[in-house]
Amino acid sequence: MSNKTNSGHFFEDFKVGQSIQHATPRTITEGDVALYIALTGSRYAQFSSQKFAFDVGFEVAPVDSLLLFHIVFGKSVPDISLNAVANLGYAECKFLRTVKAGDTINSQSEIIGVKENSNGKTGVVYVRTRGFNQFGKEVLSYCRWVMVNKRDANHPAPRAELPNLAPFVAPTDLVAPCELKPEAWDCDLSGSKYSYEDYEIGEKIDHKDGMTVEEAEHQIATRLYQNTAKVHFDGFGMKASRFGKRLIYGGVVISTARAIAFNGLENAGQIIAINAGRHVNPLFAGDTIYAWSEVLDKVEIGGGWGALRLRLIATKDLPCDHFPLKTESGDYLPDVLLDLDYWVAIPLRRFMQIGV
Numbered sequence: 001m002s003n004k005t006n007s008g009h010f011f012e013d014f015k016v017g018q019s020i021q022h023a024t025p026r027t028i029t030e031g032d033v034a035l036y037i038a039l040t041g042s043r044y045a046q047f048s049s050q051k052f053a054f055d056v057g058f059e060v061a062p063v064d065s066l067l068l069f070h071i072v073f074g075k076s077v078p079d080i081s082l083n084a085v086a087n088l089g090y091a092e093c094k095f096l097r098t099v100k101a102g103d104t105i106n107s108q109s110e111i112i113g114v115k116e117n118s119n120g121k122t123g124v125v126y127v128r129t130r131g132f133n134q135f136g137k138e139v140l141s142y143c144r145w146v147m148v149n150k151r152d153a154n155h156p157a158p159r160a161e162l163p164n165l166a167p168f169v170a171p172t173d174l175v176a177p178c179e180l181k182p183e184a185w186d187c188d189l190s191g192s193k194y195s196y197e198d199y200e201i202g203e204k205i206d207h208k209d210g211m212t213v214e215e216a217e218h219q220i221a222t223r224l225y226q227n228t229a230k231v232h233f234d235g236f237g238m239k240a241s242r243f244g245k246r247l248i249y250g251g252v253v254i255s256t257a258r259a260i261a262f263n264g265l266e267n268a269g270q271i272i273a274i275n276a277g278r279h280v281n282p283l284f285a286g287d288t289i290y291a292w293s294e295v296l297d298k299v300e301i302g303g304g305w306g307a308l309r310l311r312l313i314a315t316k317d318l319p320c321d322h323f324p325l326k327t328e329s330g331d332y333l334p335d336v337l338l339d340l341d342y343w344v345a346i347p348l349r350r351f352m353q354i355g356v
Contacts, residue, residue: 006078008082008083011123012158016161020109022076022078022106039217041256041259042255043259043266045189046270049061056181057177057181061100064269068099068140071225073129076127078228080125084149085147086231086282091143092142092166095139105131105133107131109127109129116160121153123147126143171299174301176272181304182303185347192267200295208264209263211259211289213248218249221251222251222252232249253338256289264293268345272307272343272345277338277340281332283337289337290315293310293313295309312341313338314337314338325339
């Protein structure tokens with residue numbers, strides 16, 4: 001019998017310090033960018049308009065930070081999470097360079113932690129993944145942890161080793177868009193007059209809109225990122241899983257919630273870091289995503305730009321006018337899907353073109 005096919009790594013195959021170069025470099029095209037907008041409805045001006053992007057200092061419209069993230073993530077799936085139960089969370093994510101259509105991205109990962117679960121059937125793998133462009137320049141670095149099935153439940157557990165991850169990306173480590181021209185930021189075209197100064201720490205924003213995720217849409221989106229995880233694609237195999245059906249890739253939740261967050265954060269489209277994130281409950285086809293945000297912190301980062309530290313909460317089938325999150329005992333509500341902590345760049349008011 002041939003043994004040429006890839007069955008993916010199982011939990012017991014991972015060792016701390018292991019380095020993996022992921023296959024299939026990906027050239028990002030304008031078609032990818034257009035399809036990403038079609039699947040998410042994202043409306044941030046610098047990713048939608050070549051002229052707007054050029055006017056504020058980009059060579060051409062940049063690739064949305066999250067599209068880059070998902071493509072780098074997707075490269076890692078066959079080696080890291082093909083046999084995953086679920087992706088659990090993120091930390092220390094830094095967007096280091098602008099990526100544009102025509103750039104070619106490849107990924108590599110290092111295993112930084114492992115811990116078997118008490119059931120003996122699964123374990124959590126911690127990994128640091130980096131994305132590089134065609135010139136070998138690092139464009140993205142992030143950590144994630146994922147629950148992976150064991151091949152053999154009787155296989156001895158490796159010694160638990162957990163990484164020491166920073167609780168957030170320090171403002172001094174943020175890569176500010178200093179080459180851009182906030183004075184050319186046209187608020188009439190971006191869709192909002194609200195600038196850095198208009199947001200207050202502790203402020204909560206209900207983004208109002210909801211978006212139902214259909215079966216075909218999440219399948220196309222996940223294929224766009226070349227994410228091959230069985231839990232998202234193998235409908236027959238997933239009939240025997242705990243939920244009895246396919247899970248929607250958590251990145252679909254992140255991107256959909258960010259697209260919804262345009263309503264209230266129109267000038268804060270540029271994600272420059274992700275501090276932490278958790279997928280706290282699953283999403284299935286037919287569920288409707290709603291979202292709200294809280295401003296956790298803010299800091300000026302130079303060149304006429306500020307950074308807002310935002311907490312993005314996504315829910316399913318639950319509007320967010322009352323800012324749902326946790327129960328009185330501190331557990332996440334069953335309707336909460338995502339808890340994401342991240343930094344975005346936003347122009348300072350004194351530099352912006354404020355419409356009349």
